[in-house]
Structure formats: C-alpha cells, structure tokens
Amino acid sequence: MKYLGLFLTLLIVAAGCGRDMMSERGFALPEGDAIAGREAFLYMQCTQCHTIVGEEFPPVPGYEPYVQLGGQVSRVKTYGELVTAIINPSHKLAKGYAESLVSEGGESKMYIYNSYMTVQELIDIVMFLQPHYDVVAPRYAYPIYP
C-alpha cells in the first residue's frame, strides 16, 4: 500500500510518455508539386470514386464517382487532414455521406494505397487537392421574430 502512490505516479508518467511518442509534433512533409499531383490522381485512378470541384476528368469505365473532393467547407482542410485521409482513410470518414455509402463495418471503402504510393506522390496529390477547398463561413440560421 505504501508504494501505491509511487506506482500510480509511474503509471501516469509512463502513459504520458506513450502518448508523447505517438505525437505528430515535429511532423512536416516537404512541399509537393500540384501538377504532378494531378497526374498521380489520374493514373492512380482516384477518379474511380472521386470527383473534384472545378476539375474535369475522363470517366473510368465501369465506375461512377460518388465522393466529391474540394468545394466549400466551413474550415480549412489542413495538410495533415488530407495526408491522413489518404494514408489512413478510416481514421475519420468524410462528412456529409451516409455511413453505408462510404464505409463497411466502420472501415472506409477507399483503397489503402500505402504499399505502392510513394511519399512523393502523396505530397504531390495533397498539394494538388488543397487549393480545391474553399473555406466559407458556416451559415447559421437565426430565427427571426416579428
């Protein structure tokens, strides 16, 4: 019993360290090339499932894109969020879609590209995608009393 306090302190410190080691603090990727990113988006066939606001892509035979990227959002899509959406799609599912449309058993229906997408392709694609998001102030509906 005498050592319980010490034990608990150590446990808390250890838990803190664990979290710290998994922290994204200090994480920074170099800038990509948006033109190369557009090309990668095409040859990796992201267009099987995605449209992008303001872009025209040739259709992929047999596929009907159903998830829109870009367009108006209420706050900026950060670099980190876009990278995460690509390399860890199930971490947070895109908003505004029925869960059954975009996921199965809680997992995103998006393919995992991690084994064959290069880091260069990743940063190029993110560089290409980011400017397609347009931040607008959320519209609040205020009741108007006569």
Ligand code: HEC
């Ligand atoms: C087989 C279909 C499919 C393909 C192919 C696909 N995606 Fe997705 N993607 C999805 C679905 C479904 C979602 C929504 C669920 C989610 O957030 O993971 C999504 C979500 C995203 C999001 C997050 C959108 C948001 O608003 O949060 C990004 C960014 C994205 N995809 C990029 C890509 C890129 C880049 C590629 C090609 C390398 C790609 N996707 C290929 C199905 C696909």
